[in-house]
Amino acid sequence: MSIVRYLSMAVIFIFCLIAPGTVFYYLSPWGIRPDLMMIFIICFSLYSRVRPALALAFVTGVLTDLYIGSNLGLYTFTLCCVVLVSIRLQKGWEKEGRALVTGLVFAATFVGQGVMALLAALSGFGWSLGEGVKMVCGVAVYNALLVLLIYPWVRRFFWEGRGWKGTRY
């Protein structure tokens, strides 16, 4: 990967880190907001090999945990699980398409949020079962809808290796 691609990835990472607490605070129907970091990791793992995807998930997970400043390991563990689930679900694909990627993002986010909810419950977060289920399903649907909208760009950036202006790296 070239330096420009690394920089693009860093910008996307920063956006995924701060947008849920700022921009998406105002775009949260029923209090549900997307988990952009999960979308980023899922999309990367769909068009990458296991080891680089796991490495990215680990690094972004650790940085996200440190940035949030509590419950270290929650994001790191969850994102690594999401990579393994995404790659497992992707196996056997002959070709990819908008519907398939959207479905996969839904399934992987659902599993990822489920893992998060389970870890959170074990750590003593005070959430009722109903609210937890609403959160897991809501975030999965929100993530899937977002990917449905941004699919052409996701495909270009992660699969064809092109950035915003179509430059090949």
Next chain:
Amino acid sequence: MKKKSNPIGVSILVFAIVLGTFAMMRLTNMGTPFFNPVGDVMNKVLQPVEGFFLRVGGDVKEGVSSMFAFRSLQRENEALRQDLDRITGENALLREELLAGERYRALAEGEFQTPAWDNYEKIGASVVSRNQNAWYQTVKINKGRRQGVAPHAPVVAGAGLVGKVVSVTETTAEVLLITDAQGQASAFVRKAQGEIVYGVLYGTYKRGPRLQNDGALQMDFSQEDEVELGELVMTSGLGGVFPKGIVIGTVSDVMMQGSGLMKEARVTPAVNFDGLEEVYVMKEHS
């Protein structure tokens, strides 16, 4: 030849990772301070960007909602006019009471303790981000250790109690809102006749819409306590975190709990958590 993986070894490894993650999460739970220089630097660098994004988001929301809100604005205007008339009348009465109170205070000078608020210095701060971790209701503010903000410091806004600081970096702090179930406070209801009813106040995640941005509070009392709608709820100062006398909200509903042993009241917060932009962190005078 492909190397065969050992299922027992893999299971032990997975178990160890899960256990390690779980232990790490418990050790760094919300409100537990720990050494985090990387997080400090990230928060310091990204804080201006967050503030910018939050302002842009707020402006867009305001612009869009004002386009669809003409009729409701008219109704709101009418209601506000009626409120203003009522408040003007109440204000005249309160002025009389204030003058009476002043005379009483002058008489009792030296007899009473200084109000709890006087023991605190107020540090003004702006909200730069909200609910970063969806599992808690928190806001991030742009003042931190450097400005003297410390964990467990009470946070107030113009109208009342907001919550308490749970984690601090060099330049930012995370505030757990009182509407979150983890943020309990010892409180009392000041009755119109002057007497006081004590109770415990907490967020309503069990029954209420915890995922929503606006706050919801509940307060439990013993069966004999008489609490009326509209009465003022304030911090009692008994919990050790919040000083006495900070307004939390007003009683909006009172009901008997299913067991019949306790009463519960819904409390409408004095602070509009959805539109929270500036807060004060209360720092005890050294």
